Amino acid sequence: MSILSPEQKAIQQAAKDFVAKNIIPNAAEFDKSGEFPMLLLEASKASNIFAMAVPKEYGGLNYDALTQALVLEEWGYGCAGMGTTLAASVLSMDSVLIAGTDEQKRRYFKPMLNAEIGSFGLTEPGAGSDAAAGKTTAVKKGDEYILNGTKCWITNGGFASVYVIFALTDPAAGVKGISAFILERGLPGFTIGTTDHKLGIRASNTVELLLKDVHIPVTNLLGKEGEGMKIAMKTLDMARPAIAALSVGLAQRALDACVKHVQATFTGKTYPGQTLQFKLADMQILVDAARGSLHEAMRLRDAGLPYSKESAICKTFCSDVAMQVTTMAVSLMGSWGYTSELGKYMRDSKIMQIYEGTNQIQRLVISRAVLAPPPAAAAPQKAGN
Amino acid sequence: MNFELTEEQQLIGQSARDFAKEYLEPIAVELDHTGEFPKKVVAALAKHDFLGLLLPGTVGGAEAGFVSYVEVIENLSRYSAAVASIVNNHTIAAYAIQNWGTADQKKEYLPGMAKGDTLGGFAIFEHGPTPGVGPDALVATKHDVGYVLNGKKAFVRNAGEAGVYIVFATMDPAAGAKALTAFIVKADAVGVKVGEKLETMGLKGCPVADITFENVVLAETALLGAVNQGVAISAQALAVASVAEAAQTVGIGQAAVEHAAAYAKQRVQFGKPVAVLQAIQTLLAEVATDCHLARLGLQNAALLIEEGKPFEVEAAMIKSFLVRLGSKMLLDTCQVEGGFGYSETMPLPRLFRDIAGTNLLDAPGDFPEKLIAASIA
Numbered sequence: 001m002s003i004l005s006p007e008q009k010a011i012q013q014a015a016k017d018f019v020a021k022n023i024i025p026n027a028a029e030f031d032k033s034g035e036f037p038m039l040l041l042e043a044s045k046a047s048n049i050f051a052m053a054v055p056k057e058y059g060g061l062n063y064d065a066l067t068q069a070l071v072l073e074e075w076g077y078g079c080a081g082m083g084t085t086l087a088a089s090v091l092s093m094d095s096v097l098i099a100g101t102d103e104q105k106r107r108y109f110k111p112m113l114n115a116e117i118g119s120f121g122l123t124e125p126g127a128g129s130d131a132a133a134g135k136t137t138a139v140k141k142g143d144e145y146i147l148n149g150t151k152c153w154i155t156n157g158g159f160a161s162v163y164v165i166f167a168l169t170d171p172a173a174g175v176k177g178i179s180a181f182i183l184e185r186g187l188p189g190f191t192i193g194t195t196d197h198k199l200g201i202r203a204s205n206t207v208e209l210l211l212k213d214v215h216i217p218v219t220n221l222l223g224k225e226g227e228g229m230k231i232a233m234k235t236l237d238m239a240r241p242a243i244a245a246l247s248v249g250l251a252q253r254a255l256d257a258c259v260k261h262v263q264a265t266f267t268g269k270t271y272p273g274q275t276l277q278f279k280l281a282d283m284q285i286l287v288d289a290a291r292g293s294l295h296e297a298m299r300l301r302d303a304g305l306p307y308s309k310e311s312a313i314c315k316t317f318c319s320d321v322a323m324q325v326t327t328m329a330v331s332l333m334g335s336w337g338y339t340s341e342l343g344k345y346m347r348d349s350k351i352m353q354i355y356e357g358t359n360q361i362q363r364l365v366i367s368r369a370v371l372a373p374p375p376a377a378a379a380p381q382k383a384g385n
Numbered sequence: 386m387n388f389e390l391t392e393e394q395q396l397i398g399q400s401a402r403d404f405a406k407e408y409l410e411p412i413a414v415e416l417d418h419t420g421e422f423p424k425k426v427v428a429a430l431a432k433h434d435f436l437g438l439l440l441p442g443t444v445g446g447a448e449a450g451f452v453s454y455v456e457v458i459e460n461l462s463r464y465s466a467a468v469a470s471i472v473n474n475h476t477i478a479a480y481a482i483q484n485w486g487t488a489d490q491k492k493e494y495l496p497g498m499a500k501g502d503t504l505g506g507f508a509i510f511e512h513g514p515t516p517g518v519g520p521d522a523l524v525a526t527k528h529d530v531g532y533v534l535n536g537k538k539a540f541v542r543n544a545g546e547a548g549v550y551i552v553f554a555t556m557d558p559a560a561g562a563k564a565l566t567a568f569i570v571k572a573d574a575v576g577v578k579v580g581e582k583l584e585t586m587g588l589k590g591c592p593v594a595d596i597t598f599e600n601v602v603l604a605e606t607a608l609l610g611a612v613n614q615g616v617a618i619s620a621q622a623l624a625v626a627s628v629a630e631a632a633q634t635v636g637i638g639q640a641a642v643e644h645a646a647a648y649a650k651q652r653v654q655f656g657k658p659v660a661v662l663q664a665i666q667t668l669l670a671e672v673a674t675d676c677h678l679a680r681l682g683l684q685n686a687a688l689l690i691e692e693g694k695p696f697e698v699e700a701a702m703i704k705s706f707l708v709r710l711g712s713k714m715l716l717d718t719c720q721v722e723g724g725f726g727y728s729e730t731m732p733l734p735r736l737f738r739d740i741a742g743t744n745l746l747d748a749p750g751d752f753p754e755k756l757i758a759a760s761i762a
Contacts, residue, residue, distance in 0.1 A: 123724070126653070127654075128654060128723055128724055129654050129655075129723065130654035130655045130656075133654070133655075152724075153724050196728055196730075197728070197729040197730060198727055198728060198729060198734075199719075199727050199728075199729060199734035199737060199738070200727070258749075261749065262749055262750075265512075265513065265514050265749060265750075266514060266750070272514065272749070272750030273750060273752065273755075275750075275752045275754060275755075276749055276750045276752075323716055327712045327713075327716065327741070330712070330741050330745070331708050331711075331712065331741075331744060331745055331746060332746055332749055333745075333746075333749050334510075334745045334746045334747055334748045334749060334751070335510060335539070335540035335593070335745060335748075336512075336540075336749070337745065338585055338586065338741065338742045338745055339540065339583040339584065339585050339593065343585070343586030343587075343738070343741065344586075346586070346712075346741060347586065347734075347737070347738070350716065350719055350727060350737065351727050353716075353720060354719075354720065354723055354724060354726070354727055355724070358720070358723055359720070360662075360664045360665075360720070363664070
């Protein structure tokens with residue numbers, strides 16, 4: 001168990017209470033219907049939790065990274081779909097935190113103070129892992145940009161008030177021609193396409209965004225023209241641990257369900273053989289190690305130290321752990337596992353290995369860091385140049 | 386040593402593939418959506434002699450060997466594992482009657498089962514960890530004209546659709562599993578109540594439910610095998626069933642890896658198809674390898690069954706292998722397809738949900754490794 005401050009413990013407990021009251025009782029219903037749980041946003045107003053990453057000067061809760069991870073673990077424990085709604089809203093804010101002006105921050109963060117959500121639109125049908133292959137364009141005309149294109153698999157897209165959207169301002173410049181923009185809901189030409197029906201995280205809203213001659217003022221450009229990819233990558237660095245946190249919650253939930261089932265099944269007797277006991281031990285080892293890797297990355301970030309590699313590591317490890325633990329849970333618990341809520345945890349876990357950078361992309365990032373020359377060797381070379 | 390299927394085995398496999406393409410491929414998605422029992426498909430299976438595969442010709446069976454049978458199950462599973470599961474549960478019930486039934490029992494039940502007029506179900510599991518033990522156990526009491534059943538069986542496949550169930554009950558709750566005894570119970574016997582269909586993540590269309598038995602009076606002739614022979618019968622029948630279940634897993638895995646390989650060839654990222662990336666090749670290669678090894682292992686066990694040789698250890702090995710690696714086939718193929726592999730408009734999510742139901746342990750605490758470890762000389 002991680003050593004937390006009294007304040008972090010209190011916030012963690014409040015998140016547990018919120019999840020027990022508002023998320024766990026509703027999770028199965030929204031998983032089944034695939035509807036977006038508006039009631040969640042309503043219930044969040046009192047705690048202002050969608051503003052947990054908003055700095056104090058903008059009226060937010062200003063939680064540090066570790067504390068945000070604690071909250072997201074609890075949401076992942078309750079329902080990874082609903083947790084994804086919170087994580088994706090924070091993700092979109094991260095772009096504005098990284099590159100926004102004071103005015104842009106004020107504007108973007110304001111809805112979050114009222115339990116409204118944001119959405120991050122990078123992916124396109126032909127641009128998944130290869131995020132730079134996007135075709136959406138933004139053409140500058142006078143004091144406006146005009147956006148055209150299609151974004152897909154956009155989390156929160158159907159219900160967000162504010163969006164960060166990536167588009168090419170200079171198609172010839174490739175990666176360096178991508179820019180980031182703030183969009184508001186309801187702009188003429190900005191519409192919601194089809195809603196994706198997914199294997200899991202079905203309470204989270206995943207849609208196509210259609211942009212047809214959408215006019216926005218030049219003041220909606222985040223950072224400078226051509227900085228879009230840099231902003232997107234920094235945003236994902238910041239946001240990836242959120243997926244790790246949801247994953248730890250998922251894995252813990254599956255383990256708890258197994259333990260409860262085993263305890264109920266083998267009442268008053270010694271537990272069955274070492275094989276099951278050791279499998280449960282393995283699950284606990286994985287959950288603890290996953291949580292440890294997440295907290296380590298968050299402590300680095302909170303200390304202002306580089307954490308890009310650790311961010312990729314914890315995203316990869318925690319999501320792999322969630323997949324492994326939930327899969328073990330279904331298999332080990334036999335027919336009960338297959339007909340119980342464990343199936344949802346297994347379905348929900350799969351996306352953790354895919355979205356916000358597939359675990360293959362994370363491994364590229366990590367292997368580059370591993371293979372990079374050590375700083376001591378790199379330093380003289382730099383000086384020489 | 387010969388790793389080639391005989392011509393006959395290949396032909397039966399091919400006919401199952403042709404059948405699956407014609408009858409299962411068009412309905413698989415719909416079946417997964419509605420979860421309604423596919424009556425028409427089951428009638429077509431019967432018409433094409435897929436419901437009496439293991440039974441002798443004398444009762445109208447196809448008299449195919451077990452190797453052919455697992456070929457059929459794998460090929461059906463490529464298109465609908467739910468339908469394969471219906472066939473397998475039915476077949477194992479018929480197998481039990483064929484193996485342990487009296488001449489009269491065979492005559493009474495098998496012709497209808499071979500023809501597909503009567504579907505079979507196999508009621509072994511209970512909510513407690515060991516059938517015949519604990520407060521939930523189904524109890525059979527000796528009665529002047531036969532037996533009376535009281536209690537509940539859990540997770541019965543083909544429940545509500547089967548006309549006959551092989552039901553395991555303990556004759557002595559104090560003795561628990563040692564007194565486990567098998568009975569043939571007709572679905573329309575007074576006091577047999579099928580509970581609500583349980584929700585499952587996959588294999589939708591192959592119903593699963595609990596069955597309650599309330600003072601169900603059985604004639605002496607309902608006894609299958611001998612009193613207290615239940616553990617032996619269920620162990621062997623479940624082992625046989627698990628080999629066919631492994632063929633379900635392999636069929637699903639094979640369908641998934643072929644889909645993912647085709648996807649990888651046409652999905653362009655970073656200027657080239659992702660199929661050229663080593664990371665993608667590794668994922669696909671490992672799944673194909675696991676599928677291949679699992680198929681060899683299950684065919685080996687199937688051949689032992691067919692030849693009447695001891696097969697239990699080999700069956701346990703393939704189960705152990707697939708409990709570890711079965712679901713991974715879909716975890717990795719979905720990964721190859723990324724966001725597309727997570728969208729229910731694509732095929733892999735259904736296969737993901739199906740495969741998770743084909744490599745389950747019989748109960749928490751029940752491990753195939755026990756038998757394997759004991760067999761190592």
